[in-house]
Amino acid sequence: MAANGPPEEFLFETVSLYQRSGFKGGELLREAFPNLGASELRELLVDVVRGYVLPQLDQDVQVLQIPSVHNPVRATNVSGQSVTWTAEFGTGPTLTPKVVRVPVADIYAAARKRKIAVPENL
Template sequence: MTEPSVTLFSDGLLSKWGFNDGDTPEQWLDWCETQGIDHTVLDFPWAALVRQHLVPVIEQDVAVVDIETIHNPIRAETVNGTDVTEAWAGRAPAPALTPEHVEVPMTEVLRVALAAAGLTEPPRFTPPLPLT
C-alpha cells in the first residue's frame, strides 16, 4: 500500500486560486485525524512544500514570490525571465510548466509543517474530559 500524499500541481504557481486557493487540503485533514494529530496547531505549509518539492523539479526557470493573502500564498513571478504576474487572475495566458505535478508523501508534509512550527513532535488530540 502506498503512503497517502498531497499533489502539488505546477500550474498552481500561475494562479491566484492555485494550491487549493490556499486552503488546507482535505486529504491532509483526514490523514492527520487517522494519525491522531491535532492539525489545528499546524499551519499547512504550502509555500515551504512548493519551494522544497515542486520548484526544484520544474524544468523551466521559475522565480517564486510569497503573497500575503487568503488565496494561493506562493506564485511564480517569472518563468524563463518573463513576468507572469498578469496570468495570476487570468489577464494573460499562462505558460506551460513541466512536470505537471509532484506528489509529496504525508510524512514529508508533516515533517515540513513541524519544522515551520518549530516543533519536533506532532501535536496530539487531547481526549475530552468525562462528563460528570
C-alpha cells in the same frame, strides 16, 4: 496513510502557480492538518512548494509569497520570462511536469521545521 488520514502523497498541479485560486485556494494541505489555522497552513504550503515542488520542475521558477486568503505562492518569473498577471490568472510558459507528487512524509518534515504537530508514526 489512507481512509482515516491524509493521502500518502499530495498532488500539486503546477498551473496553480499561475492562479489566485491555485492549490485549492491555499487549502491543499488541509486534509493533513484539519485543525491548523489558515495562516499557518498557507505558510506551510509556501514552504512545501519552495522545498519540494519547485525543485522538481523542468523550468527555473521564481515565486513570491503573497499574504492572501487565497493561494499564497505565485510564480513571478519562469526561466527568465516575467509572468503577466490579471486579477485571477497569470500567464507564462507551460510548466512541466504538470503535476508534482510530494509524499506526506516530506510535508510532515516541513511541518516539523515550523514546529507544527504531526502524527508521531511518521
